[in-house]
Amino acid sequence: MTTPSRIPTLMSGRVDIIVSTLTWTAARAEQIDFSIPYYSAVGRLLVPNNSSLGIGSLGGKTIVTTRGAIYATWTSNCFKNSTLLQVDSPALAVAAVKDGRADTFMFDDAFLLGVATQDRDLKLTGDKFLNVPWGIGIRKGDTAMSRWVNAALRYMKKNDEFVKILRANAPARLVPGFLDNVPRPKNTFAYPVGKDVSSICP
């Protein structure tokens, strides 16, 4: 399945929930329901090791991201001097950076960090931007599913289960950097309802 086909696939009934780094956007929230947030994602830039690119030097460069992502809208709003390349999956975007077809891959921190840890030739720049949470996508009106998913997420949040999952899956040295991104008993994440984050330029 491709990134842009996630929501149509949910709406058609082929799948019942989307758990796929689905960032909340107002346009998506009109089509489907979102669960409570389960990860507070931050945008990062993935570049080759020898690159000195930063968020301020993207003029004239090629930025790749997945089709329909908030990064695509943000780039077209805020980086009019850069070329936007949209592909149908994060794997294709990483390939584009490695191939040299794109100068940087703009995407969520969790995914990019996983890529950078496993690939010796790629790294993340220090820039952080567009802090918008992920949610689980549910068909509009499927209240039974919404109740069940939200109850599960609240249970996991209360029992600090997300940190346990994080520690079990991420390299130890990276865990401290992500403790603020996962739901914990004492923190709250909120979707930016009413705010168009993709038009707020650096």
Place this chain on the structure above:
Amino acid sequence: MTLVASFDWHFIWEHILDFWTGLKATLKVAAIGIGGSLAIGIVLGAARAHRIPVLSSVAAIYVEVIRNTPILVQIFFIAGGLTQIPGHPIRLEPFTIAWLSVMIWGGAYNTENFRAGFEAVPWRYREAGLALGFSRIATFVNVTLPIGARIALPSSINTYVSVLKNTSLLTAIGFAELTDTAYSLESQSFKPSEVYFALGATYLLVVWTLSALMRLVERRLAIPEAR
């Protein structure tokens, strides 16, 4: 009826500039592709029709490979396969990949169009040319080409129209032509009816214009006794 009633025309108007940018890219690629396939068609078609050694066999293999593989596979090969050649990886710009793939595709089909056209020129005309002292190349340029190209015109028009429509497949490599632009727009706005209607209407208009232009050319070039 409700589909028409809920159609968001304003949305299409708001994004007309995006469609125009995509269309410009499509037209640029298609123009190079059509021009290139015309040139390839004439040269290789002539080589095949006159059975020029080596070149004719090379052309035959080229035509068979391109006609028997899907164009999408060809696009992927030019975009990605060439970067894997050991020692000499070939990495092309998206625009280059775009016009190269549609040109290579159109060239193969056009080679066959022109080969048939040149072979259909009655031998007596070519014989007359040679008898008048024209060299083989001069006979080709003055006799075979004018007549054969006119015979090949209707089928090569088909090929040019297909080249234009095939540019839509370049969305597979993320090249920002018309279809890719529309697809990205739909992924962000979730208005498939409006977006794909506008996309279809645009292609219809452009392809129809191209066909109309080609028909005009065909009429102007028609062999006098056929008119």
